[in-house]
Amino acid sequence: MSRGGGRPAAVPPPGTRLRPRTGADGLTVRFVPEDPSDDPFEFDFGRLPLSPLLQRTFAAAFAERTRPGAGLRSWEAAQNAFEDLRTFARVLSRSPRPPLAAAHLVPAHLEEWVLERGGAERASRATGQLKLTLKRIEGLDAAFLAKLTERTARRVRAETRNYSLSELKRITAAARRDIRAAALRIRSNRDLLEQWRHGRIDADADSQAFRRGRLLDHVDRHGDVPRYPGGRRAPMRWAGDLGTVHDHMTALHLGLADTAAFVVLLIAMTGENASTVMRAPAAHFRADGYAGGPATAIVGLDKRRRAANRYRDAALVDLPSWIPLPDKITEVNLDRVPLNSPFAVYSLMVELGAPARTALSTGRLVVWWSPGGGGGAQPPGLREAVDDGHIQTWAARHDLPADQRGTARTRKGPPPQLNVTMSRLRLSQAELNQKPASHTEATLANEYLLRNRGNLDEYRRVVAAALEAEAGKARTRGALQVLTDQDIEQARVDPASVAKRYGLDATRLKELISGELDTVMTGCTDHTGGPHAPAGEPCRASFMLCLSCPCARAAPHHLPFQVLVHDALDERRRSMTPLKWSERFALPFTQLADLLERAGQAPVEHARSTASEDQKKIVQRFLNREMDLR
Structure with missing residues (x-):
């Protein structure tokens, strides 16, 4: 029965005998795709140019690799795994002394197969898949097993270009x-x-x-x-x-x-x-x-x-x-x-x-x-x-000329025709809309847009313009008033003069210093008189807007929160597109960077290293928008 309740799952009737996946001779493996619309298929290892013992050994490893829950669910994935074994068998058959058993496999066999596939970087994905299958073979030589556990070279993704x-x-x-x-x-x-x-x-x-x-x-x-x-x-x-x-x-x-x-x-x-x-x-x-x-x-x-x-x-x-x-x-x-x-x-x-x-x-x-x-x-x-x-x-069959880019504008003759592929169409949609589809925003930023070279210069100009616009807002808006440690000391003996300096009364100053007015990164001195709500009504704006609100004041105890939020916004650059990050976070990030610069390097580093777990949890809840008033 499913976790959410409902009818019990269908089970085979009593006496049902499951059909074995491996043939009686140990040379055929029956694969049943997860998709019921795909027909089952039998892979014949008797055709591989190997000794009968290695044929059955490879078949057993393949059967284990393709069993339910092992990760290969489609016919295409199983076919690719079999093709890797078939080409590896061909390499083994051409050896001066072809191996007859699993214990005879040596690292040089795998290295030769990788070279035939175009080298470590080009064969990275296939090598990783072949290793997963070969690891299921019992009785391997220690040196060959160590070769299988080596880290596979990372495939270098080719840069691609979106359509304009x-x-x-x-x-x-x-x-x-x-x-x-x-x-x-x-x-x-x-x-x-x-x-x-x-x-x-x-x-x-x-x-x-x-x-x-x-x-x-x-x-x-x-x-x-x-x-x-x-x-x-x-x-x-x-x-x-x-x-x-x-x-x-x-x-x-x-x-x-x-x-x-x-x-x-x-x-x-x-x-x-x-x-x-x-x-x-x-x-x-x-x-x-x-x-x-x-x-x-x-x-x-x-x-x-x-x-x-x-x-x-x-x-x-x-x-x-x-x-x-x-x-x-x-x-x-x-x-x-x-x-x-x-x-x-x-x-x-x-x-x-x-x-x-x-x-x-x-x-x-x-x-x-x-x-x-x-x-x-x-x-x-x-x-x-x-x-x-x-x-x-x-x-x-259509007249689909490519745009004339760069030096191509000086070439004579008709422009080249567009090479239309589904991956480039998808990349173009991601580039133009800057929104993920069937993937995360981090994947969009790092796997798609990072490799795109179709509109890189224009995209950089757009991002630079967005960053400059947000930085301009930070410069034109009034800087947040921040009490210093000296202000806190003076407030103990002469609160009236300190309060007057920051446009407050003595009661509000006391509440600000004690933390009664805290809104994560600042304190709010007038929650019914701010610019983000009608006069006399409580403010329901995000606490992120406190950085540019005239009702906000900051005290030294707010510095750890400001440092943590600043670092978290900087970290989010890696999981967001540059344009979206600049539109959402460039303004508060610039404002926080200004606050940290005014505080000084030593106090900032001290606040960063001594931030408590409770403070980190508050910042996490704040950035997850759990504190927004809806």
């Missing part, structure tokens, strides 16, 4: 044109099919339309065009007279160009990972309840690499700020299909792919008809998902 705003607009405009054409084509053919099925097309009046309706009916029912019986199964002549097989199948189903355009637009709008989009379901929940408000589809997404946090619900409703709103258009206007929001693109893809999902018995969003694989490797038929090769094929 103008480039992205060209890409998405081409995708919209293709999608609108697909919607017009499929909707009109479905309308013709419905008229034919209801007997509204007279065969004598328009035999072409009647034959067309008959052909569409066959395609819809059988998932293929009418064919002659026999070995070649050629399309019937009357069907050939009406067009090609591709024309007939894409009359009711999405084709490659249509599906690629949908995927391009979805990723460009949402910033979701390519694998997440490919696994997205067509089933969704309409949060707006069709009540006339903003249309909102709640879609359950799956990002495998996030392990326990892989599942999440995404709301497809908002319009990206960088996409211009089109003229008002309606659903029935086929020439202007609305594609101005992620919801519109998603819901249209759900609609146009419905027949293919029924034929495939799948709930996946991305479905399409393919004329076949390269060189006849795959027969024609309906498919799920597309890859970067499909996206690049789609882009090659």
Whole structure:
């Protein structure tokens, strides 16, 4: 039963015997993917160029590596792990004295495999995965086992470049044109099919339309065009007279160009990972309840690499700020299909792919008809998902020139065409919106934007401008009044003069020094007379605003809190984008830096080293916004 209650989990009936994952000969391993839509697959280790003993040894290690809960959940991950073992076996077979048992493996074998893969840095990821499998082998030599436990060289991530705003607009405009054409084509053919099925097309009046309706009916029912019986199964002549097989199948189903355009637009709008989009379901929940408000589809997404946090619900409703709103258009206007929001693109893809999902018995969003694989490797038929090769094929059919950057402006001839990939589309969305999608803000800053070189100079200028603007606010606003240690000493004998110096009365001064007025980093001398609330009403603003409030005063006992908050804001630079950090924290950080400079280095270091655990907890609660009045 789940932790949150509910019905008990289904269990096998009594007497059920689980099918063994390893064959009786120990040379085959059966892998069952976590996704029920993926078929089980058997990996044959008898084909590896190894001794029978090593074949069974590798098979046992692979079986342990792919068992439930071991981390490899998809067919692709298992296939990659097997491919690493296969290439390692090939290296072993070419050795002057090929090893016959696990104890014969030596570090040089692994080093040679790494060199064949392009070196330690290029093979970093594959090396780490291969080591995880080989560690499951029993009876390894101590030197080889030590080699497996060495730290794997960190892979150097290649810098990449996002698309500029103008480039992205060209890409998405081409995708919209293709999608609108697909919607017009499929909707009109479905309308013709419905008229034919209801007997509204007279065969004598328009035999072409009647034959067309008959052909569409066959395609819809059988998932293929009418064919002659026999070995070649050629399309019937009357069907050939009406067009090609591709024309007939894409009359009711999405084709490659249509599906690629949908995927391009979805990723460009949402910033979701390519694998997440490919696994997205067509089933969704309409949060707006069709009540006339903003249309909102709640879609359950799956990002495998996030392990326990892989599942999440995404709301497809908002319009990206960088996409211009089109003229008002309606659903029935086929020439202007609305594609101005992620919801519109998603819901249209759900609609146009419905027949293919029924034929495939799948709930996946991305479905399409393919004329076949390269060189006849795959027969024609309906498919799920597309890859970067499909996206690049789609882009090659359009005129998508790249912007002229730097020295490229002086080159003669036409500008180079854009290389459109799903990863660059996602990077561009992250760059333009500065918001994470299916990842944390730290990942956005350190894994995506840090490697992006597409708009680096412009981004630096924007961040510099934001920092200068916040620093300017700090300079123009009055500096916080801070009591010194000498003021505290004088207040014990002459409180009236000290109070007058800081615009207070003697009672307020006493309360400030004793900590009765504390608001984390300062003390508030008038909580009903500040600028952040109507006169006479209590202030409900964040304590962060106290740094620039005329009602705030600081005393020496506030210094540890100021140091801790200053350090915490500086630490947050690592987990936020520079632009967002500058917009949110540059002003208080500058104000705190000014306070610490006025306090002096020695008192600041003393406050930093002697800060108590209670003070640290208060600052943590403050930065987590647990003290905000809502």
